[in-house]
Amino acid sequence: MVEGSRNRDPGVSLDDMIEEQRRAASSVILKPIDLEGVSLVGGVDVYHSGGYSHASAILYDIRSKTVVSRSSSLAEEVFPYLPGFLYRRERRLMVEAVRGMESSPDLLLVDGHGLAHPRGAGVAVFVGLDLMMPTVGIAKSLLVGRVGARENFHAPLMIDERLVGYMVGREGSKKYYISPGNLITVEDLPDVASLWDFRYPEVLREADRESRRKRMIG
DNA sequence: GCGACAG
């Protein structure tokens, strides 16, 4: 068991989790995505409050800028927040919420990191493998890595000498970090971020709002 | 040993 916390899955050791992450990292499929074929973009986020976790998934038509479908799932909080192990806390509920939508997204945005993780296996990697669909991790702050020289609205995010993602954001606005989850490459990401003009993606804003709203209701 | 640390 991991020291310093109760309230976690019984029988799961830190070594088990690290091993699970290594397996996930080696299972990831980094292949170019067909951007032309992306019209439905999904976003998923989890809100934790009062011992419960609420996930909301939103399906968004990027062309008409309208919400096509919403889905939520609720569960008791199953795991504490441990930096580097967010997947234990949010993965299952995120996958449930996405599966509850009326159709599958062409690309799913996950609140959290993907490849930009100490073992290359952030929550966006797990969700992408579980659903076997293209995912990208979108995080509001950095877990690991260093940011290189900016060009236009993005700057490379490096772990050691390896490019694992980008810092993205327009001049004067809050930056965020984007990295591959599954079925997409790092090189795709600048074009992907251009889909929403390098601003923080509206579909994730909506997923965030929706998951908070669920907490207020029940 | 110390600091850093997605949500």
Place this chain on the structure above:
DNA sequence: ATCTTGTCGC
């Protein structure tokens, strides 16, 4: 991420 009042700045 949550718990939380008033307060400062665009």
